[in-house]
Structures are given as C-alpha cells and as structure tokens.
Amino acid sequence: MPTDLRIGILGAARIAPKAVCDPARVVGGVSLAGVAARNREKAQTFADQHGIEKAYADYDELIASPDIDLVYNPLPINLHAEWTIKALEAGKHVLCEKPFAMNVEEAKAMLAAADKADKRLIEAFHYRYHPAFAVCMDWLNEGRIGDVTRIDADFSVQIRDTDDEIRQFPETGGGAMMDLGCYPLSWALHLLGSDLTVVDAKAETTRRGVDQTLLARLQHGKAWVHLTTSMAQGTPFNADMTIAGTDGLIYFKNPLAPHAGSTLSMRRADGSEVDQLRPISPISTYTWQLAAIVDALKTGQPLATEGQVIIDQQAGLDAIYEAAGLRHLRYR
Structure with missing residues (x-):
C-alpha cells in the first residue's frame, strides 16, 4: 500500500501551483502523482514545470487511474459537479475549489455522491485552516x-x-x-x-x-x-x-x-x-489546508470545510x- 496521499490535478489551472503543488513540497506524506489538461501536451508542460509524476491524456484517464487517491478540482465552476461526481464514483477523495458549485442543488448532488462512495469531499476554503x-x-x-x-x-x-x-x-x-x-x-x-x-x-x-x-x-x-x-x-x-x-x-x-x-x-x-x-504565521493558508487534509484522511477526523457547511x-x-x-x- 502506498504511504503517500497521491494527488491528481484536473486542469492546468492558474491556482493549482499555489493551492496544491507548492504546499505538496513541504507537507509530508503527499505526492503529486498526476495532472490532466485539455490535451496531453499541455498537461506534460504543466507536469514538467511543477514536478508532477505523470501527465494524463484527459480527465477521464486521470480519474480512472489506480495511482490517484485524491483529485483536486480547480476547473471552471460549471464543471465542478460533473467531474467531482465522476471522481467520487471512481473511488477518489476530492478537494474541490471554491465556489463549490453553480447552485445548492448541484452541491447536494455532489455530497450525495460522496456519501454513496464513502469518500471525502472538501471545499477548498484554505483560509479556514x-x-x-x-x-x-x-x-x-x-x-x-x-x-x-x-x-x-x-x-x-x-x-x-x-x-x-x-x-x-x-x-x-x-x-x-x-x-x-x-x-x-x-x-x-x-x-x-x-x-x-x-x-x-x-x-x-x-x-x-x-x-x-x-x-x-x-x-x-x-x-x-x-x-x-x-x-x-x-x-x-x-x-x-x-x-x-x-x-x-x-x-x-x-x-x-x-x-x-x-x-x-x-x-x-x-x-x-x-x-x-x-x-x-507566514506559512501559507494552502499549506495549512493540505496538512489538515492529509491528517484527516489518516485519522478519519472531520474537516472544517466539508459536510453541511458546504450546503x-x-x-x-x-x-x-x-x-x-x-x-x-x-x-x-
């Protein structure tokens, strides 16, 4: 069994380096296992720039990979529900960027998918940590x-x-x-x-x-x-x-x-x-957030930005x- 939390990133988003890539270099028990973008070439360029292990051909391939434990979803808001639910159904935990969804009905569907899959679904309000x-x-x-x-x-x-x-x-x-x-x-x-x-x-x-x-x-x-x-x-x-x-x-x-x-x-x-x-503390909010997620996934403790507070x-x-x-x- 892998000891690190293996993170896969959906999209070469501007926020991803600050939110996940940089913190992963200082938080223990984390590896940047993969990234998918609109095409493999773009994903490969992003992977090379940020020390990510693998570039995937598309979002579906990353989500299906057995080498990913948690999917970070920084896609445009109108794509949050679709790809978060797909990742949960594929057995991945998800860290979804804020704002969480287009509306509360989408948010409820996303949380229902997390409950059904018995996986963690976290909204990335990093300041809270x-x-x-x-x-x-x-x-x-x-x-x-x-x-x-x-x-x-x-x-x-x-x-x-x-x-x-x-x-x-x-x-x-x-x-x-x-x-x-x-x-x-x-x-x-x-x-x-x-x-x-x-x-x-x-x-x-x-x-x-x-x-x-x-x-x-x-x-x-x-x-x-x-x-x-x-x-x-x-x-x-x-x-x-x-x-x-x-x-x-x-x-x-x-x-x-x-x-x-x-x-x-x-x-x-x-x-x-x-x-x-x-x-x-000069340690970034994103680093505190990632450290809290790693600990919560190990211990089963709840996080401040998951569950009813999302609704x-x-x-x-x-x-x-x-x-x-x-x-x-x-x-x-």
Whole structure:
C-alpha cells in the first residue's frame, strides 16, 4: 500500500501551483502523482514545470487511474459537479475549489455522491485552516467582545474583463460574489454558524450580465452581517473584516491570506487595544489546508470545510443572488 496521499490535478489551472503543488513540497506524506489538461501536451508542460509524476491524456484517464487517491478540482465552476461526481464514483477523495458549485442543488448532488462512495469531499476554503482565523474564532467563542452585533466583511479586487477570463462569463459561474464575495460569506458562516438569513442585496452588472459589485445584508439573531465585493476595473485589492460586539470589536485585516500580511487585533468599546495576535504565521493558508487534509484522511477526523457547511455556503450564495434579482445566474 502506498504511504503517500497521491494527488491528481484536473486542469492546468492558474491556482493549482499555489493551492496544491507548492504546499505538496513541504507537507509530508503527499505526492503529486498526476495532472490532466485539455490535451496531453499541455498537461506534460504543466507536469514538467511543477514536478508532477505523470501527465494524463484527459480527465477521464486521470480519474480512472489506480495511482490517484485524491483529485483536486480547480476547473471552471460549471464543471465542478460533473467531474467531482465522476471522481467520487471512481473511488477518489476530492478537494474541490471554491465556489463549490453553480447552485445548492448541484452541491447536494455532489455530497450525495460522496456519501454513496464513502469518500471525502472538501471545499477548498484554505483560509479556514490558518491559525490566525482559529484565534479569531477563539476570541469570539470566549466571549471576549461580548455578543456579536455586527460584522462588516469585504473582499474586492479587479478581475480583468477579457475574452479568456472565465470569471466574467455567466455560463462558467462568473461574478464578483461567486469568486470573491464567497469568502466574506464563508467567514461569517464559520464565525456565527449556519443560521444566516439574507435580508436584501443589491448588485451592479457587467456588459456580460454578471455581478460586478454586490452588497448584501444578512441577519443572525440580533447580529447584522454586511458583505461587500467588487471586481470592477480599477478596484484595488482589499480583504478585511470588522466584528463588533457589545463589549468591543475585532479587526481582521486580510483574513483571506494572513500569511501574506495581516493584522488581527481586539479593542474595547472605548477604542483601547486589548490584544493583538503576534506573530502571524507566514506559512501559507494552502499549506495549512493540505496538512489538515492529509491528517484527516489518516485519522478519519472531520474537516472544517466539508459536510453541511458546504450546503449552508451554497444556499447562502443562492439566496444572495435571488435577493439581488440575479437568480438566473445560479439556475440556468
């Protein structure tokens, strides 16, 4: 029996080196066993560049291979359900990129396939595995800012509007909330729990019809959640979150990728600082994620980004698009 978790990658995606290839070089018990792309030549070039053992002729060949244990699926969102289900039916675990699916019905079908195959299906919300986010959760759970009254969270950055940018196209699951805003929604879900109700949402759309900017208000008990996102041309990078409570607030600069530069601090209601996390681990969120997956597959322990939280996340996205008058982008 192989001792390493043998990973196969579907598609020579831009995110794959950062998300899987680089972490595999530092996480023990992992091997990059294969990659498949639109053609073998492209797959071979990618394999040569990133030290992957084998280039497969197509996705089906990789999924069928007995030399693959876990499939990483970074394909366009409209292909997530099809190829994730095929991989699960072939007896592979799957790490599926975010956002997980086009809509909650696809997400349910994917999870049902995982249950039937008795395989693990994980959504790649890498930030959740970084120690800085764990500290933020601990501060809340310890009641250090009292009861949460409001969360303001934003992830915005320009996404170029070109003919080869799949995040700009309705048919491939494009849109600011899908690609960027899914993170602030996920932050709120992991901090507050699943009982988030969408109150209203407002979007501006692009020439292709996807959401360019989107603002959404949600409610969790007495707490309000304000999510904002924009991929408009000229938008500078911003990822931050403020959590206000009855006794103080937490400010988290860059919860998306704390390893790339972040601030996590807690203040009293009068503005005086109570605590600040120092140092923040420079190990990448993707490395923490892969290490957690390797450990979970060995021990059988559950992961923070699998199971019901996937349904809650996708249902939240569906409800936000519905409230913004853009349901047709999720159900085509």
